[in-house]
Amino acid sequence: MDLAQFVRALPKAELHLHIEGSLEPEMMFALAQRNGVALPWGSVEATRAAYDFSDLQSFLDLYYAGAAALIHERDFHELAMAYFARAHDDGVVHAELFFDPQTHTARGVAFETVLDGLERACEEARERWGISSRLILCFLRHLSEEDGFATLEQALPHIARIHGVGLDSSEQGHPPAKFERLFARCRELGLHVVAHAGEEGPPAYIVEALDLLRVERIDHGVRAAEDAALLERLAREQVPLTVCPLSNVKLCVFPRLEAHNLKQLLDAGLKITINSDDPAYFGGYIGQNYLETAQALQLSRAELKRIARNSLEASFVPESLRAPWL
Numbered sequence: 001m002d003l004a005q006f007v008r009a010l011p012k013a014e015l016h017l018h019i020e021g022s023l024e025p026e027m028m029f030a031l032a033q034r035n036g037v038a039l040p041w042g043s044v045e046a047t048r049a050a051y052d053f054s055d056l057q058s059f060l061d062l063y064y065a066g067a068a069a070l071i072h073e074r075d076f077h078e079l080a081m082a083y084f085a086r087a088h089d090d091g092v093v094h095a096e097l098f099f100d101p102q103t104h105t106a107r108g109v110a111f112e113t114v115l116d117g118l119e120r121a122c123e124e125a126r127e128r129w130g131i132s133s134r135l136i137l138c139f140l141r142h143l144s145e146e147d148g149f150a151t152l153e154q155a156l157p158h159i160a161r162i163h164g165v166g167l168d169s170s171e172q173g174h175p176p177a178k179f180e181r182l183f184a185r186c187r188e189l190g191l192h193v194v195a196h197a198g199e200e201g202p203p204a205y206i207v208e209a210l211d212l213l214r215v216e217r218i219d220h221g222v223r224a225a226e227d228a229a230l231l232e233r234l235a236r237e238q239v240p241l242t243v244c245p246l247s248n249v250k251l252c253v254f255p256r257l258e259a260h261n262l263k264q265l266l267d268a269g270l271k272i273t274i275n276s277d278d279p280a281y282f283g284g285y286i287g288q289n290y291l292e293t294a295q296a297l298q299l300s301r302a303e304l305k306r307i308a309r310n311s312l313e314a315s316f317v318p319e320s321l322r323a324p325w326l
């Protein structure tokens, strides 16, 4: 069995995937045309050529522009079905999808439109491929706490359909502390909590996410390597890190995959998972992330197995339902 086949055959969970980040340029253009939305690029090719990022913000500017093509319930459904088809091909048995309601409600798209379309895709993916899934509402951290609370208010009538909350968008200058009260309220509501931290932001943001937001997983977290005490804590407490290697290279967190610290984090005893983040923008879905990382860092098959197992253990699926996969 070659490495690609081995990776595909590993039952795995994807825990860090922004559904808006799976919008391929072809679908973006088709939806924009169908919906009469103007895009800033003239063609699919020009769009792909623009995906040359220098940092997180340079990506986010394009990511929000592309998301403007999504208007109707069926758009969100088609988007998520295309993702699930790819995920199934890559051996994903469970996916926890991030979605960014504020990106859509700010354009006049109703919260329910987004949720209905995504949820219908989740149900269809289970029927068609047996993939289980969860939806995680992400708050945009460049917006205010008040805006976050207003979004939570919109989510409340549907709260049983949402499994957790996260924190994404521009990290620098928007520390987790800004959302301490919002996350406390979300925890009171029984929601799972995660946050992006230590992608571009300092290790102190990871500490804040753990201590102030009480997150159950850290999204990215690669800058933890700069703080020995934090590394030791993450290993001791077995806090899962949802690492996205191809994303990190595309956003210049590391100059190339060979320089990524994933193996170092794994060797330090951290509970590492591999994910795709925004695969339409970063050049690969989860399988490609496993494969290229394994090649660049010379990960053994036992290490890849460990990482896939970590992803199942770190998921928000109760242990009793997880057993058949392990």
Ligand code: HPA
Residues within 6 Å of the ligand: 018, 021, 056, 063, 168, 169, 170, 171, 196, 199, 247, 277, 278
């Ligand atoms: N980081 C922060 N916000 C995001 C990302 C990311 O990698 N992808 C989509 N929103």
Ligand code: ZN
Residues within 6 Å of the ligand: 016, 018, 168, 196, 219, 277
């Ligand atoms: Zn992300």
